[in-house]
Amino acid sequence: MKYFSNLSSKKSTFGHTDLHFDGKIQLITNNLTIHKDLLRYVFHAHILFFCIFAPDFEQEEFIKMANKVLFITQEIIPYVAESEMSTAGRKLPQSIQEKGREIRTFMPKWGNVNERRNQLHEVIRLSGMNLIIDDTDHPLIIKVASIQAARMQVYFIDNDDYFQHRLMATDEDGVAYNDNDERAIFYARGVLETVKKLRWCPEMIHCQGWISVLVPLYIKKAYVEEPSFRDSKVVISLFENDLNSPLQESIIEKMMLKNILKSDLESIIPAETATFKDLYKLAISYSDGIILHSDKIDPELIEFAREKGIPVLQHQNPDTFADAINNFYDEIWSQGN
Secondary structure, eight states: OHHHHTTSSOOOOOOTEEESSHHHHHHHHTTTTEEEEHHHHHHHHHHHHHHHHHHHHHHHHHHOEEEEEEEEEOOOOTTOOOOOHHHHHHHHHHHHHHHTEEEEEEEEETTTTTTTTTTEOOOOOTTOOOOETTEEEEEEEEEEEEEEGGTEEEEEEEOOOIITOOOOSSSSOOBBOOTHHHHHHHHHHHHHHHHHHHOOOSEEEEEEEEGTHHHHHHTTTTTSSSSSTTOEEEEEEEEOOOOBOOOTTTTTHOOOOOOOOOHHHHHTTTTTTBBBHHHHHHHTTOOOOEEESSOOOHHHHHHHHHTTTOEEEOOTTTTTTHHHHHHHHHHHHTTTO
C-alpha cells in the first residue's frame, strides 16, 4: 500500500464520492469515513478471494468452451422432403445457434435440390480442389444458400459424378447406388477440406446420416494434426431405418488416408461381407458421444457403443431434445479438456 501513502494531498471527485489524499486515505460517502488501514484490509481481502476462487471460475468457463459447432448432415428441409432426419437437420442447428453457439452447417447437393428456387450459388474461392478416390480425380464444388427465417447459412458439397444428377441413397426405382461408400468418402473429405479453407476451428462436430459416417475416423486419424480439428470432439446421431446396404470389396483401400492403418479398419469391417452397419460401428469407435434420435435404433449399434464405453444420449421428447443435446455437448467437451 506504499503506492497510496506516497500520494501528496490531492482531491478528485467521482460522482457523489470524494477521494482525499492527505497522508491518510479517506473515502467519504454518506458521511461514512473509511481510513486507509481499513481500505488496506478490504484490498487484501479481495486479493485473497480471487486467489482462492478464481481457478474454479476459470475451470467452469473452460468446461463450457465448445462454442463452435460444425453440423455435417445428410438432409435439411426445405431443400429435401420432410423426414425425421431433415427436420433435425433444420431445427437443431437453429436451436443451438439461438443458445449462443457459433455454427456452420453442411449437406450434400443432392440431385433433387432445386438450386434456382432455393437460391444456391457457387463459392468460387472454396471450389476447385480435386479429391482423389480410387485413383480418380473428383472436382469439389462448394455452393451456399441461406434459410432466412433461421438466420442460418448452409454449405453444399457438390460433384457431377456423386451428387449433381442423382438422388440420395437410392435411385428412382428404390435401388441403392453401388458407390454410396465412395460418395460418403467424398462428402467427408470435402467438408473437412472446406472447413480448413474457411480457417474455422470447430470444438464440436455433429454428424447425421450415413453420408457422414466416415467423418469421425478422418477427424481422429487423417486430420488429427490439422489446426482446424486438433481439439475437436465428435458426436454422431443414429436414426431409425438408416442405410444398411452392402459395401464394395475395395472399400478399405478407398478409405485409406494419412495416419490410417489397414488394421484400424479390418478389425471392424469384414473383408467381403461389409455393410453400412459396419461403417456405423467404425464411426462409433472414433466418436466421443452417440445421440439416439429414435427409440427404435438397431440394438446392435447401441450395445456396440456401450461396450466401447462411449457416452450415449437417449432418445428425448422433441420439446426438450435441443436442450438435452446442448447439455450433452458440454458433457462431451469436458471429458479430457
